[in-house]
Amino acid sequence: MRISGRSALGPTFICICLLISGIVAAAVGTTPRAFGQTASSDQPTVPAPAQAGGVPSQKTSASVNxxxxxxxxxxxxxxxxxxxxxxxxxxxxxxxxxxxxxxxxxxxxxxxxxxxxxxxxxxxxxxxxxxxxxxxxxxxxxxxxPAPAAGQPPEPxxxxxxxxxxxxxxxxxxxxxxxxxxxxxxxxxxxxxxxxxxxxxxxxxxLQPIPGVYAYETWSRLPDYIPTALERLRDLVDGWWEGVPDRQEIARIGLEASLLFLVLSFAGWRGVRSLRRWQGEGEPPFWRRASSAAGVVLLRASPVAVPVVFAYAMLATEQRLPDRLDWLFYLTAEMAVIIFTVAALVTTTLAPRARAWRLIPVSDAGAARLCGLIILLAFVYGLTTLLYAITRLVQAPFALTIAVALPSSLLVAGLVVAILRTPVRSENPAAPSMRLFRTVRTVVWTIVAAIVACALAGYLPLARFLAQQLVVTGSILALVYLLLLWVDGFAQSVTDDNAVAGGWLKQRAHLERSRREQLALPLSLLLKLAVLVLSVPFIMLQWGYTWPDIQDWYRQLFFGFHIGNTPVTFGALLASIIVFGLGYAAARLFQGWLDVQVLQPAGISGGVRHSIRTGVGYVGILIAALAAVSYAGFNLSSLAIVAGAFSIGIGFGLQNLVNNFVSGLILLAERPIRVGDLVVVGGEEGYVRKISVRSTEIETFDRAHVLIPNASFVSDKVKNWTLRNSVRRVAISIGTAYACNPRQVREVLLKVARSNPDVLHTPEPVVDLREFGASSLNFILYVFIDHISKTVRVRTDLSMAIFDAFAEAGIEIPFTQTDVNIRNIDRLHQLIADYAAQQQEESPQTSRRRFAKRPAVAD
Missing domain, CATH: 1.20.120 (Four Helix Bundle (Hemerythrin (Met), subunit A))
Structure with missing residues (x-):
């Protein structure tokens, strides 16, 4: 079995649970009710409230009214x-x-x-x-x-x-x-x-078993009970129909609902074709599929859901339906909404006939099988829920209720088993999502087994409750999962230039792809948190809780509760975080607008522009932080205490951090260095690339990025080659032989310097005869260039030109050499001659001795 690593819960579990808002509404209306129980008498003693109007404990003067x-x-x-x-x-x-x-x-x-x-x-x-x-x-x-103490004069x-x-x-x-x-x-x-x-x-x-589930008397009377129940239902509808004063109005409502169905069907057909159009190369990206899925589901479900809801609302408002008939019509409309909404959802998500738009990676056969089974499951659930309610409305015998509850529970379990056994594929079976998928499958199999066991054992309320939770709670989780997929798609659209959101952020907010990727992560996390928080109440409703309970808990969670005497308000804290995020985003957008629309057209240099942008960013962050703190309910006047405690922390352990922060503010204010300057500090030389709160980033000539604390630029010596201008002096050292004319050397050097187009004529090139060296006359040629970035190229060009000019003028460039002087050269000549004569005399004798020592060779 294979499933894509993108699906966090697995397609089978999604398909099991894919019964969305209609089923949720049905479950809200069919939440299990408690019918009777004795209250516990062992209650803790709570002190009675004090008498508000009683006499206070203070001693009261008789003259006080x-x-x-x-x-x-x-x-x-x-x-x-x-x-x-x-x-x-x-x-x-x-x-x-x-x-x-x-x-x-x-x-x-x-x-x-x-x-x-x-x-x-x-x-x-x-x-x-x-x-x-x-x-x-x-x-x-x-x-x-204070009141006067004892023994002191009384007050007036x-x-x-x-x-x-x-x-x-x-x-x-x-x-x-x-x-x-x-x-x-x-x-x-x-x-x-x-x-x-x-x-x-x-x-x-x-946990109460139903007696007589398999008794012969229970099932033998069903043929008599069913006609009786149908007769009561028909009497209920006929009684209302005979009492309708204006039947033409009902016909008009039916006609309006039919016209609404035709109009929405045509609009849905056109809308789906428009949303499913893709002109790019290959298959549409995931964000495009996820963003269009919501609209496609709405367009496919509306032609049936909207007319049905409209017809029910008009009947309930205009005709004043009896309570039992109103409940019957409501359940019927609900069943229709459930079935067609689920059909729209699964056909859009699984897309059995449009593989390119499929959100869940399953095979074509698997998608078709899952679509059929899920729609059938929705139909069975809606129909059995309606039949179960009808048996209550017409007050049918309990045997008829059993005849509906037992088969419906077993049928739901069977359909879920069929869905679980549908083969799916996965591109990465070892992905972490597969482990989660196997866990979910195990849980679902356990629930199915419990449904079958409870139904066969006679615990029909528990079996029906488990079946309902498997379908309804699972559908809520599936809807939550699909919303999370939509959030992932929206986050991807923020980073894609071809998407509406990404293109708008790029063109209007001037955010590059890296910035948009940084923005997409917190935005997606915030949206996912909102989806999870909003889904919890619907799940709680299925487990017996009511809206007042949920509202009270959420009110305590988001609007505060007390732990002792300390108020805790998670909602205010969350809202303050959102306020800070919005303020920070607004500050960044204002930074981009200020840079593009104001600073750049004004011709402000890059360093000044960066300083202004950074300063505006700091101010925006400060304003956002103050607004968030104030929105959270903190009194800003109490920040003095926090500042005092913070100052103690600075004195002990944060002084370096604060020193660098303040130094960064000084650098932005005085601007001794700017972005793009060539500086030398702390033994490092390079270009300033970024000035942040704590440190400054320098890019060396080796393309290494060095982070230097801001305090070093304030307290240490800093050489800035480009603080006032970019003009730089280039010095080239050259040596010539002593035999060369120094004036000729100077003229040649000046000629070479003046012929270079990158050398400035003001200040003029200068030749300096620096010293008389051990083996050469040492000259230094000083020239000035208009930009420091040309230093290496100009030095190389001038050196090569000097070499060629010296060769042409016959000027010798000496190299290092050593001269050895021998004082008694004649004595050396005599010794060499004696040694040569001695070698000539010894040569014949040495040859004879070597021949005599040679061994004889046998013939």
Whole structure:
């Protein structure tokens, strides 16, 4: 079995789960309900809320009008603290008593939760009003100063009276705040109690076997039950139809829905052809396939989904359908939306007839087989869900419900097995995605086996629940996976010049491909995080949670909860990160616009342009950081404490980093070096390529990139060849023989220098007779060139021209040589002659001795 490494979950798992939003809507409407359970009586003791209007703990002067203070405070808060806290306490006492009753139904638990939500909203409203008044009250007390200690002269009567009133008001506000916190904790406890009851009810229903699943009496009466159920259904529809006052209106709704179907079908046919058009070479890239897939799915699903939803909405609005008939029409419309939406999705994703537009790499036979099986699975799921609901609507006998639930669970399991056994291919079987794919296959096989075992063992609620979760939860995960694929395609389009996003960023924002690749990574991660966060509620709905539960958790997650006295707000932190990212991106876009539209047309040099760009970037980052910190809820005035702690850290371990940072700012402000300058610092010589926050990048003549700390350019000696201009002096040393005329040598050198087109005439070339050397007269030719980059070429050209000119003029260039002088040359001649005569005398005798020693040779 083979599958492409691009698919993170594997095509088979995607195809198993590919039942998108229609099925999600169906599952939301068919979330398992709890029917009864006894509440637990062992509840922890929660302290009762304090009396907001009670007498505070402070000692109150008899002259203080407590009733007037209480009345004024109630008017400011817009409620009666005593009455409101008493009402809260009564509500919570009643709810605690009700939750101890046995056999609580799902609707009752929802009603209790809504009541708790209402009380919590009132508590939150009061909690938002009290802190500001508490702070103002404390500030007024601070202005009065501390009360006189014992033994000191008493304070004036008016000040003492004001202090007593403020203390009493402070006590009221503190009591109200304590009451709100205590009541809120009590509500949390009641929420947990409701959730415990729900979970126990849910588990008891799922794990309860159905008696008589295989009994003869259950199945023998089915032929009688089916006509009865159909008769009740027909009576339900006929009763509504006979009572319709205006049947022409229903005909008009049907005609409008038919016209809408024809118009959307034609628009979808034209739109799909337009989106699937590719004029480039080869197959369309992945980003093109992913970006067009969303539009193709919408165009293919709309011709059926939109008219069906339109017809149902018009009937429900205009005809005022009875509750049971309204539920029947809703389920029918839902089934149609499910089937055609799934068909549009799988035919677009697998593209059995258009291999070039296939998002998941499977073979043509495998794509066709998977499309058929998945559409059949959607049809079976939608139809069985509708039939199961009809048995409830017409109050059919329980045997008929069993006759629907048992075969439907086994049929769903069989279709999933057929999908699992569909052969697919993979280009890299050892890829990490294949290991994940095998794990997913194992999980799916386990669920299928559990469905079959539970159905055959009589646990039909559990079998139906597992089948529903396999289809619905799997479809949500498949949709999430497809959205992640779309995000990957969008990220690729950002880096591609031929895509709309990439072309716009290149032309408008002037971002090169490398910058766009850097931008694509955080953008794709942010979009993937958003997809995952938004998909979690739909998965939670399938496991028994309700929208109020999910909303409350997300509200706590994104709008803050408390750990002790410390508020934690992940939403604000995430939003601040987004604000910083947007601010940083805006600063980079402004940098590009400023460079292209302002600095370059103004003729500003490259070094100055770079300094301005860098400075604007630092300012933009600072503004983005301050905006992010402020958006996160931090008080900017408290940054002084952070700055103090930061200064201590600088003193101990960050002084070098800060030194380099400040030095970088000095370099940008004073500009002793600029990008493109040729500098010598720290034993390194090269061109300045980049001045960053901490260091400066230098490219040497060997094409090596050296990072030098910015502090070295401020504290050490720096040679900058191009600080003021690019003119450079070139010195060429040359030696001539002593026999040469020095004036002739100077004329020849000046002639050679003046004949070179790269040598400047102002300043003029100069010849310097530097010294009388051991074996030569040493001259130095000084010339000036207009740009330092020509140094090597001009030095080489001048040296070769000097060599040719000296050869033509007969000027000798000496090389290093050593002369040896012998004082008694005649004595040396006599010794050589005596040695030669001695050798001639010894030659005949030596020859005879050598012949005598030669051995005889036998004949």
């Amino acid at each position: 407590t009733e007037a203070i209480t009345r004024d405070l109630n008017q400011e808060l817009g409620l009666d603290l005593n009455a409101k806290t008493a009402d809260w306490r009564q509500h919570l006492d009643r709810l605690e008593s009700d939750l101890r009753r046995p056999h609580l139904r799902y609707s009752e638990l929802n009603a209790y939760r809504e009541e708790l939500q209402r009380v919590r909203a009132e508590i939150k409203e009061l909690a938002n009003r009290v802190p500001t008044r508490l702070d103002a009250n404390k500030a007024q007390l601070n202005l009065l100063g 009567e008016q000040i003492a009276h004001n202090r007593a009133e403020l203390n009493y008001r402070l006590g009221l506000l503190s009591a109200a705040e304590a009451a709100a916190k205590s009541t809120d904790l009590r509500i949390d406890h009641l929420f947990n109690t409701i959730e415990d009851i729900r979970r126990r009810n849910f588990a008891s229903i799922l």
